[in-house]
Amino acid sequence: MTTVDDVSRPSRVADPDEGISIEELGLAARNHALPLEALRYDVTPVGLHYLLIHYDIPDLDAGRHLLTVDGRVDHPLALDLAALRQRPRVTRRVTLECAGNGRALLTPRPVSQPWLSEAVGTAEWTGTPLAPLLREAGLAADAVDVVFTGADHGVERGVEQDYQRGLPVSEALREEVLLAYEMNGAPLLPQHGAPLRLVVPGWYGMAHVKWLTRITVLDREFDGYQNAVAYRLRTSADDPGIPVTRIEPRALVQPPGFPDFMSRTRVVRPGTCTVEGRAWSGHAPVTAVEVTTDGGLSWVPATLDPIGAVEHLGNGSDPASAGQRSPESAPNGPVVDERWAWRRWRYEWPATPGRYTLGARATDASGRTQPIEQPWNRGGFANNLVQRVEVVVTEDH
Numbered sequence: 001m002t003t004v005d006d007v008s009r010p011s012r013v014a015d016p017d018e019g020i021s022i023e024e025l026g027l028a029a030r031n032h033a034l035p036l037e038a039l040r041y042d043v044t045p046v047g048l049h050y051l052l053i054h055y056d057i058p059d060l061d062a063g064r065h066l067l068t069v070d071g072r073v074d075h076p077l078a079l080d081l082a083a084l085r086q087r088p089r090v091t092r093r094v095t096l097e098c099a100g101n102g103r104a105l106l107t108p109r110p111v112s113q114p115w116l117s118e119a120v121g122t123a124e125w126t127g128t129p130l131a132p133l134l135r136e137a138g139l140a141a142d143a144v145d146v147v148f149t150g151a152d153h154g155v156e157r158g159v160e161q162d163y164q165r166g167l168p169v170s171e172a173l174r175e176e177v178l179l180a181y182e183m184n185g186a187p188l189l190p191q192h193g194a195p196l197r198l199v200v201p202g203w204y205g206m207a208h209v210k211w212l213t214r215i216t217v218l219d220r221e222f223d224g225y226q227n228a229v230a231y232r233l234r235t236s237a238d239d240p241g242i243p244v245t246r247i248e249p250r251a252l253v254q255p256p257g258f259p260d261f262m263s264r265t266r267v268v269r270p271g272t273c274t275v276e277g278r279a280w281s282g283h284a285p286v287t288a289v290e291v292t293t294d295g296g297l298s299w300v301p302a303t304l305d306p307i308g309a310v311e312h313l314g315n316g317s318d319p320a321s322a323g324q325r326s327p328e329s330a331p332n333g334p335v336v337d338e339r340w341a342w343r344r345w346r347y348e349w350p351a352t353p354g355r356y357t358l359g360a361r362a363t364d365a366s367g368r369t370q371p372i373e374q375p376w377n378r379g380g381f382a383n384n385l386v387q388r389v390e391v392v393v394t395e396d397h
Contacts, residue, residue, distance in 0.1 A: 007155065008155045008156060008157055008158045008159075009157070009158075010157055010158070010237075011110070011111070011112070011157055011237075011378070011379070012111050013108040013109065013110050013111060013378065014108050014109040014110075014111050015108075016108065018109075020104070020114055021111070024111065024112070024113070024114045025114075027112070027113045027114070028113065028114055030053060031050075031051055031052045031053060031113055032050065032051050033050050033115065033116065033118035033119050034048055034049065034050050034118045034119070034120055034121050035048060035118070036118055036252065036253075036254060036255050037254060037255065039252060039254035039276075039277050039278050040254060041122075042093075042122070042341075042344075043093065043122055043123060043124055043184060044121040044122050044123055045184070046123070046183055046184050046186070046189060046192070048121070049096075049121030049122075049123055049183075049192070050096070050097075050098060050118065050119045050120055050121045050205075051191055051192070052098050052113065052119070052205060053152070053191065054152060054154060054156070054163050055152040055153055055154030055163065056152060056153075056154065057152070057190050057191055057211075058150075058151040058152050058153075058211050060151055060190075060194065060195060060211060062081055062187075062194065062195035063081075064080075065080060065081055065195050065196065065213075066078050066079065066080055066213070067079050067080075067084065067179070067196060067212060067213065067214070067215065068213065068214045068215070069133065069134070069137045069214075069215045069216075069217075070214070070215075070216055070217075071147075071215075071216040071217035071218055072139065072140035072142060072143045072217040072218060072219050073134075073137040073138050073139060073140065073143075073217050074137065074138030074139075074140070075136070075137050075138050076137065077133070077136070077137050079133075081181060081195050081196065084127070084128055084179060084181065084196070085128075085181065087128040087132070087133070088128055088129065088132070089126065089127070089128060090126070090127065090128065090129055090178060090337070091124050091125065091126040091182075091336045091337065092124070092125055092176065092178060092199070092201060092336070092337040092338075092339075092340060093122060093123070093124050093125075093336050093337065093338045093340070093341040094122065094123065094125055094199055094201045094340045094341060095120065095121070095122040095247075095278075095280045095340065095341050095342045096120065096121055096122070096123070096205050096208060097119060097120040097204060097205060097247050097250070097280070098113075098115060098119035098120070098204065098205045098206075099204035099205060099206050099231055099244045099379075099381045099382060100112060100113055100115050100119065100379070100380050100381055100383075101115045101117060101118075101119035101120065101250075101383065101384075102115060102116065102117050102374070102380070102383035102384065102385060103115050103379075103380030103381075103383060104116055104380075105117070105374075105383070105385065106374065106376055106380050106383060107376075108376075109380070110377075110378060110379055110380035112379070112380065117252060117387045118252075119205075120250075120252070120280075122278075122341050122342050123183050123184050124183070124184050124185065124336055125178055125180040125182070125183060125199045126178075126180060126181065126182035126183075126185070127178040127179045127180035127181050127182065127196075127199070128178065128179050129175060129176075129177065129178060129179075130172060130173075130177040130178065130179055130198070130215075131172070131173045131174065131175060131177065133179070133215075134146070134172060134173060134215075134217070135173075137217075139169065139217060140217065140219065142219040143169050143217050143218070143219060144168070144169060144218055144219055144220050144221055145166040145167065145168055145169065145217075145218045145220065145221050145222040146166065146167050146168075146169060146172040146215060146216070146217050146218070147164055147165070147166045147214075147215070147216045147217075147218060147222050147224070148164065148165055148166070148167070148198050148209040148212060148214075148215055149162050149163070149164045149209070149212070149213055149214040149215075149216065150162060150163040150164070150193075150209045150210055150211040150212055150213065151211040151212075151213050152210070152211055156225060156230065157225075157229070157230075159225045159229075161224070161225055161226075163209065163210075163226065164209075164222075164224045164225075164226055164227075165206060165207050165209050165222075165224075165226050165227060166218070166221070166222025166224065166227050167200065167207065169217075171200070171203075174201075176200075176201040176202070176337075176339075176340060177198070177199065177200050177201070178198070178199040179196060179197075179198065179199075179212065180193075180196070180197050180198070180199045181195060181196050181197075192210065193208075193209075193210030193211055193212070194211075196211070196212045197209060197210040197211065197212055198210075198212055201282075201339075201340035202246050202247060202282035202283070202340060203245060203246055203247065203282060204231075204244055204245070204246070204247055204282070204381075204382070206226065206230075206231050206244065207245075227243065230379070231243065231244040231379070231381065232244060232379065232381075233377045233379070233381055233382060234377060234378050234379065235376070235377060235378060236378065237378065239378070241377075241378075244379075244381045244382055246282035246283050247280065247281060247282030247283070247382075248281065248282070248283070248368060248370075248382050248384040249279070249280070249281035249283070249286060249362040249363060249364045249368050249369065249370055249384060250279065250280060250281070250362055250370060250384045251277060251278070251279035251286075251289050251345065251360035251361055251362040251370065251386075251387075252277045252278055252279075252360070252387055253275060253276075253277040253291075253358055253359065253360050253387055253389045254276055254277045254278075255389050255391075256268050256273050256274070256275055256358075256391065257269070257273075257391065263390070264390075265390045265391070265392060266389060266390065266391045266392070267391075267392055267394060268351050268391055268392070268393045268394070269351075269393070269394060270351055270352055270353055270393055270394070270395070271350075271351060272348055272349070272350060272351070273348075273349045273350075273351040273393075274346055274347075274348055274349070275291055275293075275302075275346065275347045275348075275349045275358060275360075276344065276345060276346035276347070277344070277345060277360055278342040278343065278344055278345070279304070279342060279343050279345055279360070279362040280341070280342035280343065280362070281362065281364035281366075281368065282340075283364055283366045283368055284364040284365035284366040284368075285307060285339075285364060285365050286304065286343050286362050286363070286364050286365075287304075287363055287364060287365050288301065288304070288362070288363040289301070289302040289304060289345040289360055289361070289362050289363075290302065290360065290361050290363075291347040291349075291358070291359070291360050292357075292358065292359045292360070292361075292386075293349060293356045293357070293358055293391075294356065294357065295357035295359070295388065296357075296359060296372050296386060299361070300347065301347075302345040302346060302347040302360065303345060303346050303347065304343055304344075304345050305343055305344040305345065305346075307338070307339070307343065345360070351391075351393045352393060353393050353394065353395050354392075354393055355390070355391070355392050355393075356390075356391045356392075356393065357388050357389065357390055357391070358388075358389040358390075358391055359386040359387050359388055359389065360386070360387065361386050370384050370385065370386050371384070371385055371386070372385065372386055373385060
């Protein structure tokens with residue numbers, strides 16, 4: 001008898017000197033990263049935003065799509081997209097990063113989607129806040145976790161499943177969490193979760209459930225695969241591990257100069273070179289970025305742009321009052337909340353001929369700082385070790 005176990009194998013780490021497999025290349029072809037030159041954009045164009053699709057993109061009809069809210073609630077709900085659009089409308093600028101970003105740089109390499117350091121993007125997500133909907137449904141006194149179910153279905157490590165993730169009630173009730181139906185001012189595209197997805201600012205991408213169909217409130221911790229097995233920091237196969245949750249601080253360099261086609265080594269002319277990029281954290285605001293040009297032997301402080309002001313007013317709003325209003329105060333969504341977006345940083349580097357290894361490290365207000373060497377974990381998650389950008393400064397021509 002054939003079972004799903006015949007097509008879905010246990011997780012593993014690569015053998016020493018084992019190259020990237022055809023299966024991993026197939027995943028990399030489906031799940032694209034951010035081209036690092038796109039760090040120039042405050043808001044990532046939709047086609048350049050990183051993308052991870054666990055199973056298949058489901059075929060959903062927005063006109064007939066229903067979101068069900070059930071479980072430990074007083075009043076179960078079923079809302080179509082039109083009803084959700086009639087609810088208060090909010091836009092938030094949020095940086096999303098895949099929990100496995102940097103996995104392919106670990107040794108030994110966890111065998112999975114082989115991200116380097118570019119699985120990130122920042123978009124303006126528009127939708128309605130989740131918390132009022134949960135309060136309207138009436139959470140039971142014994143509510144513990146809220147489970148979000150997507151329409152994508154597949155098998156992973158022998159477990160057939162709809163994609164599901166759970167959040168503690170306290171996280172689900174945060175004002176920032178959105179049921180989003182637009183990305184960068186346009187309806188969601190199929191690959192980004194159309195017609196409806198969850199956006200959980202500050203958390204890694206696995207929590208932002210796409211193709212959302214159901215919200216179920218439980219009186220216990222959710223023990224589904226994606227919470228209890230997949231996204232956990234563990235050192236061995238039998239280690240129960242700890243859950244992956246919020247984004248660790250990270251800074252990325254927008255590579256200067258121009259690249260070699262194969263190696264991506266950068267070529268820079270001598271003189272003052274502006275080294276710049278973006279930094280973010282899901283724990284607390286970024287407070288400092290340092291830059292190295294010698295592979296981490298020495299560091300210099302970079303200049304951080306101010307935390308983004310509330311902007312994109314539109315609809316005849318008065319710019320002078322922008323900073324005095326919350327996004328929720330504008331029912332038509334003209335104000336963009338930027339508290340959960342990356343920040344630009346820059347450093348003026350006096351480049352002289354030679355070979356250099358550039359990198360940047362971020363520190364946030366919670367005291368977390370990027371490591372030079374990443375502690376290893378079996379899933380390759382929350383890997384925020386400092387990026388390395390190889391640069392050759394050529395002689396003047």
